Amino acid sequence: MEKVGIFYGSTSGATRVVAEKISKELGGSVELHNIKEATIEMIASYNNLIFGTSAWGIGDMQDDWEDFIDELGQIDFTGKKIAIFGLGDQMEYPESFVDGLGTLYCRLPDKSVVVGEWPKEGYNYYFSLAEKDDKFVGLVIDDHHQPELTDKRIGDWVKILKKSLS
Numbered sequence: 001m002e003k004v005g006i007f008y009g010s011t012s013g014a015t016r017v018v019a020e021k022i023s024k025e026l027g028g029s030v031e032l033h034n035i036k037e038a039t040i041e042m043i044a045s046y047n048n049l050i051f052g053t054s055a056w057g058i059g060d061m062q063d064d065w066e067d068f069i070d071e072l073g074q075i076d077f078t079g080k081k082i083a084i085f086g087l088g089d090q091m092e093y094p095e096s097f098v099d100g101l102g103t104l105y106c107r108l109p110d111k112s113v114v115v116g117e118w119p120k121e122g123y124n125y126y127f128s129l130a131e132k133d134d135k136f137v138g139l140v141i142d143d144h145h146q147p148e149l150t151d152k153r154i155g156d157w158v159k160i161l162k163k164s165l166s
């Protein structure tokens with residue numbers, strides 16, 4: 001597999017920890033970046049990209065993604081692959097569960113290169129912007145209420161990514 005760049009936005013550290021676990025599980029040549037310190041050139045330099053965000057408020061991505069996302073329009077994503085993951089809290093925010101992930105997907109300039117969709121089963125919520133065609137648009141982690149499932153979910157998702165990244 002070609003080099004992978006993981007870019008995450010994290011306010012209190014939970015998304016960073018998941019990004020680190022994904023990196024470890026992928027093995028090989030993986031580089032981890034906080035989106036707060038990223039440049040458009042850094043993102044453009046990878047053919048395999050993984051973007052991660054938490055959810056804040058109704059439909060909000062993590063703040064640093066909100067500040068950066070419009071710059072992605074400068075990149076030609078032809079030939080690249082993007083996988084996305086999101087963190088949320090299904091008990092406190094069941095009507096906007098992992099909405100940050102859904103918003104991140106919606107605002108990607110090229111959705112045709114997105115890989116790594118994830119089944120909806122195993123979560124309990126009313127509504128999520130992160131659903132598409134009866135699946136989630138990427139890996140969903142709730143470390144508040146299902147921490148015991150996090151490592152297995154990451155492992156299973158990474159198996160999918162190993163087949164679908166370049």
Ligand SMILES: Cc1cc2nc3c(=O)[nH]c(=O)nc-3n(C[C@H](O)[C@H](O)[C@H](O)COP(=O)(O)O)c2cc1C
Binds near residue numbers: 011054087096097
């Ligand atoms: C003020 C506030 C609003 C939140 N809004 C949502 C939300 O709408 N949907 C959701 O699934 N989680 C929501 N969360 C939960 C966070 O996304 C979750 O705690 C996440 O693990 C934080 O990750 P981070 O520390 O990497 O930013 C919210 C948390 C707080 C404190």
